[in-house]
Amino acid sequence: MSAKFSIGVDLGGTDIKIAVVDCQGSVLYSDCTPTEAHRGYGHTINNIIKGINSILQKNNLDISQINGVGIGCPGQVDPENGLVKFLPNIPGWINIELAEIIEKELELKAGIDNDVRCATLGEHRYGAGKGYNNIICITVGTGIGSGIIMNGRLVRGANSSAGEIGHMILKETGGNFCGCGGVGCFETLASGPSIVEMAEKYIMGGKSAKFRELAGEGPITPEIVARAAGFGDEVAKTIFKTAGYWIGIALTNVVNLLNPEVVIIGGGVAKCGDLLLDPVRKTVQEKALKTATENLQILPAQLGNDAGVIGASLLVCNNNKNACTASKF
Ligand SMILES: [Zn+2]
Numbered sequence: 160m161s162a163k164f165s166i167g168v169d170l171g172g173t174d175i176k177i178a179v180v181d182c183q184g185s186v187l188y189s190d191c192t193p194t195e196a197h198r199g200y201g202h203t204i205n206n207i208i209k210g211i212n213s214i215l216q217k218n219n220l221d222i223s224q225i226n227g228v229g230i231g232c233p234g235q236v237d238p239e240n241g242l243v244k245f246l247p248n249i250p251g252w253i254n255i256e257l258a259e260i261i262e263k264e265l266e267l268k269a270g271i272d273n274d275v276r277c278a279t280l281g282e283h284r285y286g287a288g289k290g291y292n293n294i295i296c297i298t299v300g301t302g303i304g305s306g307i308i309m310n311g312r313l314v315r316g317a318n319s320s321a322g323e324i325g326h327m328i329l330k331e332t333g334g335n336f337c338g339c340g341g342v343g344c345f346e347t348l349a350s351g352p353s354i355v356e357m358a359e360k361y362i363m364g365g366k367s368a369k370f371r372e373l374a375g376e377g378p379i380t381p382e383i384v385a386r387a388a389g390f391g392d393e394v395a396k397t398i399f400k401t402a403g404y405w406i407g408i409a410l411t412n413v414v415n416l417l418n419p420e421v422v423i424i425g426g427g428v429a430k431c432g433d434l435l436l437d438p439v440r441k442t443v444q445e446k447a448l449k450t451a452t453e454n455l456q457i458l459p460a461q462l463g464n465d466a467g468v469i470g471a472s473l474l475v476c477n478n479n480k481n482a483c484t485a486s487k488f
Pocket of ligand 1: 341
Protein backbone atom coordinates (compact mmCIF):
# COMPACT_ATOMS: atom_id res chain seq x y z
CA MET A 160 0.00 0.00 0.00
CA SER A 161 1.25 3.43 -0.87
CA ALA A 162 1.83 5.83 2.00
CA LYS A 163 0.20 9.24 1.93
CA PHE A 164 3.22 11.52 2.19
CA SER A 165 6.79 11.90 0.98
CA ILE A 166 9.63 14.01 2.30
CA GLY A 167 11.31 16.42 -0.12
CA VAL A 168 14.71 17.91 0.72
CA ASP A 169 16.40 20.78 -1.11
CA LEU A 170 20.06 20.88 -0.14
CA GLY A 171 21.57 24.35 -0.59
CA GLY A 172 24.92 25.97 0.20
CA THR A 173 23.48 27.88 3.17
CA ASP A 174 20.20 26.19 4.09
CA ILE A 175 18.51 22.83 3.78
CA LYS A 176 14.80 23.04 3.03
CA ILE A 177 12.76 20.05 4.18
CA ALA A 178 9.06 19.53 3.44
CA VAL A 179 6.27 17.03 3.90
CA VAL A 180 4.51 16.76 0.55
CA ASP A 181 1.27 14.90 -0.09
CA CYS A 182 0.35 12.88 -3.18
CA GLN A 183 -1.24 15.94 -4.82
CA GLY A 184 2.01 17.90 -4.64
CA SER A 185 0.87 20.15 -1.78
CA VAL A 186 3.41 21.14 0.81
CA LEU A 187 1.85 20.30 4.17
CA TYR A 188 4.67 21.65 6.24
CA SER A 189 8.16 22.90 5.54
CA ASP A 190 11.15 23.80 7.61
CA CYS A 191 14.65 25.15 7.10
CA THR A 192 17.82 24.05 8.82
CA PRO A 193 21.37 25.34 8.30
CA THR A 194 23.73 23.41 6.00
CA GLU A 195 26.84 24.30 8.03
CA ALA A 196 28.96 23.09 5.12
CA HIS A 197 32.23 24.17 6.79
CA ARG A 198 31.75 21.42 9.40
CA GLY A 199 31.98 18.67 6.77
CA TYR A 200 29.54 16.49 4.86
CA GLY A 201 28.89 14.16 7.82
CA HIS A 202 27.65 17.10 9.87
CA THR A 203 25.41 18.32 7.03
CA ILE A 204 23.91 14.83 6.58
CA ASN A 205 23.25 14.77 10.31
CA ASN A 206 21.44 18.11 9.99
CA ILE A 207 19.26 16.58 7.24
CA ILE A 208 18.42 13.57 9.41
CA LYS A 209 17.72 15.70 12.49
CA GLY A 210 15.58 18.03 10.38
CA ILE A 211 13.51 15.15 9.00
CA ASN A 212 13.01 13.61 12.43
CA SER A 213 11.96 16.94 13.83
CA ILE A 214 9.47 17.60 11.03
CA LEU A 215 7.92 14.13 11.52
CA GLN A 216 7.60 14.74 15.24
CA LYS A 217 6.10 18.22 14.86
CA ASN A 218 3.43 16.83 12.51
CA ASN A 219 2.73 13.65 14.49
CA LEU A 220 3.74 11.55 11.52
CA ASP A 221 4.89 7.97 11.77
CA ILE A 222 7.43 6.42 9.37
CA SER A 223 4.72 4.06 8.07
CA GLN A 224 2.90 7.12 6.66
CA ILE A 225 5.93 8.18 4.60
CA ASN A 226 6.85 6.86 1.12
CA GLY A 227 10.46 7.91 1.38
CA VAL A 228 12.91 10.81 1.22
CA GLY A 229 13.87 12.55 -2.04
CA ILE A 230 16.85 14.91 -2.00
CA GLY A 231 17.81 17.53 -4.58
CA CYS A 232 21.56 18.30 -4.58
CA PRO A 233 23.26 21.36 -6.13
CA GLY A 234 25.76 19.57 -8.37
CA GLN A 235 26.66 16.32 -10.03
CA VAL A 236 24.94 13.16 -8.87
CA ASP A 237 24.47 9.52 -9.87
CA PRO A 238 20.75 8.98 -9.12
CA GLU A 239 20.80 5.27 -10.00
CA ASN A 240 23.34 4.58 -7.28
CA GLY A 241 22.23 7.30 -4.88
CA LEU A 242 25.67 8.88 -5.09
CA VAL A 243 26.59 12.57 -4.80
CA LYS A 244 29.62 12.91 -7.09
CA PHE A 245 30.57 16.57 -6.65
CA LEU A 246 28.95 19.76 -5.35
CA PRO A 247 30.81 22.86 -6.65
CA ASN A 248 29.53 25.16 -3.87
CA ILE A 249 29.67 22.73 -0.94
CA PRO A 250 33.25 21.62 -0.36
CA GLY A 251 34.05 18.05 0.67
CA TRP A 252 31.16 16.33 -1.05
CA ILE A 253 32.94 13.90 -3.35
CA ASN A 254 31.42 10.47 -4.05
CA ILE A 255 29.16 10.44 -0.98
CA GLU A 256 26.65 7.59 -0.78
CA LEU A 257 23.93 9.91 0.46
CA ALA A 258 20.88 7.75 -0.34
CA GLU A 259 22.34 4.72 1.45
CA ILE A 260 23.24 6.72 4.57
CA ILE A 261 19.74 8.25 4.75
CA GLU A 262 18.08 4.83 4.23
CA LYS A 263 20.12 3.24 7.01
CA GLU A 264 19.51 6.05 9.46
CA LEU A 265 15.81 6.61 8.85
CA GLU A 266 14.71 3.19 7.53
CA LEU A 267 12.97 4.89 4.64
CA LYS A 268 13.75 4.57 0.96
CA ALA A 269 15.76 7.48 -0.40
CA GLY A 270 16.35 8.94 -3.86
CA ILE A 271 18.60 11.77 -5.00
CA ASP A 272 18.95 13.90 -8.10
CA ASN A 273 20.31 17.24 -9.21
CA ASP A 274 18.36 20.17 -7.69
CA VAL A 275 17.37 21.79 -10.99
CA ARG A 276 16.15 18.43 -12.29
CA CYS A 277 14.03 18.12 -9.12
CA ALA A 278 12.55 21.59 -9.72
CA THR A 279 11.83 20.53 -13.31
CA LEU A 280 9.97 17.43 -12.08
CA GLY A 281 7.92 19.65 -9.76
CA GLU A 282 7.04 22.18 -12.47
CA HIS A 283 6.21 19.34 -14.90
CA ARG A 284 3.86 17.55 -12.55
CA TYR A 285 2.23 20.44 -10.69
CA GLY A 286 3.43 23.79 -12.06
CA ALA A 287 3.87 25.67 -15.35
CA GLY A 288 4.68 22.48 -17.27
CA LYS A 289 1.58 20.56 -16.16
CA GLY A 290 -0.04 18.71 -19.05
CA TYR A 291 2.96 19.00 -21.39
CA ASN A 292 5.30 16.21 -22.47
CA ASN A 293 8.23 18.21 -23.82
CA ILE A 294 9.54 20.89 -21.51
CA ILE A 295 12.77 22.67 -20.70
CA CYS A 296 13.03 24.31 -17.31
CA ILE A 297 15.89 26.72 -16.66
CA THR A 298 16.80 28.36 -13.39
CA VAL A 299 18.62 31.66 -13.42
CA GLY A 300 20.22 32.54 -10.10
CA THR A 301 23.83 32.52 -8.91
CA GLY A 302 24.39 30.00 -11.70
CA ILE A 303 22.23 28.79 -14.57
CA GLY A 304 20.97 25.21 -14.77
CA SER A 305 18.29 23.32 -16.63
CA GLY A 306 16.16 20.21 -16.60
CA ILE A 307 14.87 18.49 -19.72
CA ILE A 308 11.70 16.41 -20.08
CA MET A 309 11.18 14.80 -23.48
CA ASN A 310 8.20 12.55 -24.25
CA GLY A 311 7.25 12.79 -20.55
CA ARG A 312 10.60 11.42 -19.42
CA LEU A 313 13.31 13.23 -17.53
CA VAL A 314 16.53 13.24 -19.58
CA ARG A 315 19.47 12.46 -17.29
CA GLY A 316 22.10 11.50 -19.90
CA ALA A 317 24.77 8.77 -19.94
CA ASN A 318 26.53 10.04 -16.80
CA SER A 319 23.59 11.98 -15.36
CA SER A 320 25.08 15.28 -16.45
CA ALA A 321 22.47 16.32 -19.03
CA GLY A 322 21.06 19.83 -18.68
CA GLU A 323 24.25 21.80 -17.91
CA ILE A 324 23.00 24.69 -20.03
CA GLY A 325 24.97 27.22 -17.95
CA HIS A 326 28.15 25.98 -19.55
CA MET A 327 26.95 26.26 -23.12
CA ILE A 328 29.71 28.38 -24.69
CA LEU A 329 28.25 31.55 -26.20
CA LYS A 330 31.18 33.98 -26.24
CA GLU A 331 34.54 32.22 -26.24
CA THR A 332 36.31 35.21 -27.82
CA GLY A 333 36.43 38.10 -25.37
CA GLY A 334 34.23 36.37 -22.81
CA ASN A 335 34.70 36.07 -19.05
CA PHE A 336 36.18 33.09 -17.21
CA CYS A 337 33.67 30.65 -15.78
CA GLY A 338 33.82 28.57 -12.60
CA CYS A 339 33.99 25.43 -14.78
CA GLY A 340 37.34 26.51 -16.24
CA GLY A 341 35.88 27.57 -19.58
CA VAL A 342 35.54 31.03 -21.13
CA GLY A 343 32.35 32.73 -22.28
CA CYS A 344 29.87 30.25 -20.78
CA PHE A 345 26.18 31.28 -20.80
CA GLU A 346 26.35 31.51 -16.98
CA THR A 347 28.96 34.31 -17.21
CA LEU A 348 26.59 36.41 -19.35
CA ALA A 349 23.15 36.31 -17.72
CA SER A 350 23.30 34.98 -14.13
CA GLY A 351 22.71 37.07 -10.98
CA PRO A 352 26.45 37.85 -10.54
CA SER A 353 26.77 38.96 -14.18
CA ILE A 354 23.82 41.37 -13.78
CA VAL A 355 25.56 42.83 -10.72
CA GLU A 356 28.86 43.02 -12.62
CA MET A 357 27.22 44.98 -15.46
CA ALA A 358 25.74 47.40 -12.90
CA GLU A 359 29.06 47.86 -11.08
CA LYS A 360 30.96 48.45 -14.33
CA TYR A 361 28.55 51.21 -15.21
CA ILE A 362 29.04 52.90 -11.84
CA MET A 363 32.83 52.60 -12.16
CA GLY A 364 32.49 54.63 -15.33
CA GLY A 365 31.54 57.53 -13.04
CA LYS A 366 27.88 57.77 -14.03
CA SER A 367 25.12 58.03 -11.47
CA ALA A 368 22.38 55.46 -11.57
CA LYS A 369 19.16 54.78 -9.72
CA PHE A 370 20.37 51.36 -8.52
CA ARG A 371 23.36 52.96 -6.75
CA GLU A 372 20.99 55.25 -4.90
CA LEU A 373 18.63 52.35 -4.03
CA ALA A 374 21.48 50.17 -2.75
CA GLY A 375 22.63 52.90 -0.32
CA GLU A 376 25.69 51.62 1.52
CA GLY A 377 24.79 47.98 0.77
CA PRO A 378 25.75 45.80 -2.17
CA ILE A 379 23.96 45.99 -5.51
CA THR A 380 21.77 42.94 -6.16
CA PRO A 381 19.75 41.84 -9.22
CA GLU A 382 16.57 42.75 -7.26
CA ILE A 383 17.83 46.31 -6.75
CA VAL A 384 18.66 46.64 -10.46
CA ALA A 385 15.13 45.37 -11.21
CA ARG A 386 13.62 47.95 -8.85
CA ALA A 387 15.63 50.69 -10.54
CA ALA A 388 14.23 49.52 -13.89
CA GLY A 389 10.76 49.75 -12.34
CA PHE A 390 11.49 53.43 -11.62
CA GLY A 391 12.27 53.88 -15.30
CA ASP A 392 16.08 53.86 -15.01
CA GLU A 393 17.34 53.37 -18.59
CA VAL A 394 20.64 51.75 -17.58
CA ALA A 395 18.88 49.17 -15.41
CA LYS A 396 16.49 48.41 -18.27
CA THR A 397 19.43 47.94 -20.65
CA ILE A 398 21.12 45.54 -18.19
CA PHE A 399 18.01 43.31 -18.13
CA LYS A 400 17.67 43.58 -21.91
CA THR A 401 21.25 42.34 -22.24
CA ALA A 402 20.77 39.43 -19.80
CA GLY A 403 17.45 38.55 -21.48
CA TYR A 404 19.11 38.66 -24.90
CA TRP A 405 21.75 36.09 -23.82
CA ILE A 406 19.12 33.84 -22.25
CA GLY A 407 17.23 34.13 -25.55
CA ILE A 408 20.33 33.15 -27.54
CA ALA A 409 20.96 30.07 -25.36
CA LEU A 410 17.28 29.10 -25.59
CA THR A 411 17.26 29.58 -29.37
CA ASN A 412 19.92 26.86 -29.57
CA VAL A 413 17.98 24.62 -27.19
CA VAL A 414 14.64 25.18 -28.94
CA ASN A 415 16.16 24.41 -32.36
CA LEU A 416 17.75 21.25 -30.96
CA LEU A 417 14.91 19.83 -28.84
CA ASN A 418 11.67 21.50 -30.00
CA PRO A 419 9.97 21.77 -26.58
CA GLU A 420 6.33 22.86 -26.15
CA VAL A 421 7.13 24.95 -23.12
CA VAL A 422 10.22 26.65 -21.74
CA ILE A 423 9.89 27.49 -18.05
CA ILE A 424 12.12 30.11 -16.49
CA GLY A 425 12.63 30.07 -12.72
CA GLY A 426 15.26 30.92 -10.12
CA GLY A 427 15.98 34.12 -8.16
CA VAL A 428 16.66 36.36 -11.17
CA ALA A 429 13.50 35.18 -12.97
CA LYS A 430 11.43 36.74 -10.15
CA CYS A 431 12.02 40.02 -12.02
CA GLY A 432 9.25 38.81 -14.38
CA ASP A 433 8.56 40.35 -17.78
CA LEU A 434 11.49 42.72 -17.38
CA LEU A 435 13.61 39.63 -18.08
CA LEU A 436 11.12 37.45 -19.97
CA ASP A 437 10.16 40.01 -22.65
CA PRO A 438 13.68 40.28 -24.15
CA VAL A 439 14.01 36.47 -23.86
CA ARG A 440 10.78 35.93 -25.83
CA LYS A 441 11.71 38.58 -28.41
CA THR A 442 15.13 37.03 -29.06
CA VAL A 443 13.81 33.47 -29.38
CA GLN A 444 10.98 34.56 -31.70
CA GLU A 445 13.43 36.46 -33.89
CA LYS A 446 16.20 33.90 -34.03
CA ALA A 447 14.84 30.35 -33.63
CA LEU A 448 13.50 28.34 -36.56
CA LYS A 449 9.84 29.03 -37.27
CA THR A 450 8.88 25.33 -37.09
CA ALA A 451 10.40 25.13 -33.60
CA THR A 452 8.62 28.22 -32.25
CA GLU A 453 5.17 27.78 -33.84
CA ASN A 454 3.48 26.60 -30.63
CA LEU A 455 6.23 27.42 -28.18
CA GLN A 456 5.41 29.11 -24.88
CA ILE A 457 8.00 30.75 -22.64
CA LEU A 458 6.52 30.90 -19.14
CA PRO A 459 7.58 31.90 -15.64
CA ALA A 460 7.92 29.07 -13.11
CA GLN A 461 4.87 28.63 -10.88
CA LEU A 462 6.04 26.78 -7.80
CA GLY A 463 8.61 29.36 -6.65
CA ASN A 464 10.88 28.22 -3.85
CA ASP A 465 8.81 25.07 -3.32
CA ALA A 466 9.64 23.57 -6.76
CA GLY A 467 12.78 21.88 -5.40
CA VAL A 468 11.18 20.10 -2.43
CA ILE A 469 8.02 19.17 -4.36
CA GLY A 470 10.11 17.73 -7.21
CA ALA A 471 12.46 15.92 -4.80
CA SER A 472 9.44 14.26 -3.16
CA LEU A 473 8.50 12.87 -6.58
CA LEU A 474 11.79 10.92 -6.69
CA VAL A 475 10.33 8.48 -4.16
CA CYS A 476 6.74 8.63 -5.35
CA ASN A 477 5.45 5.16 -6.21
CA ASN A 478 3.41 6.18 -9.21
CA ASN A 479 5.95 8.47 -10.87
CA LYS A 480 7.77 7.11 -13.91
CA ASN A 481 10.59 9.61 -13.37
CA ALA A 482 11.23 8.32 -9.84
CA CYS A 483 14.73 7.09 -9.27
CA THR A 484 15.98 5.24 -6.21
CA ALA A 485 18.54 2.48 -5.70
CA SER A 486 16.48 1.45 -2.70
CA LYS A 487 16.29 -1.90 -0.99
CA PHE A 488 12.98 -0.88 0.58
ZN1 LIG B 1 31.26 27.18 -17.52
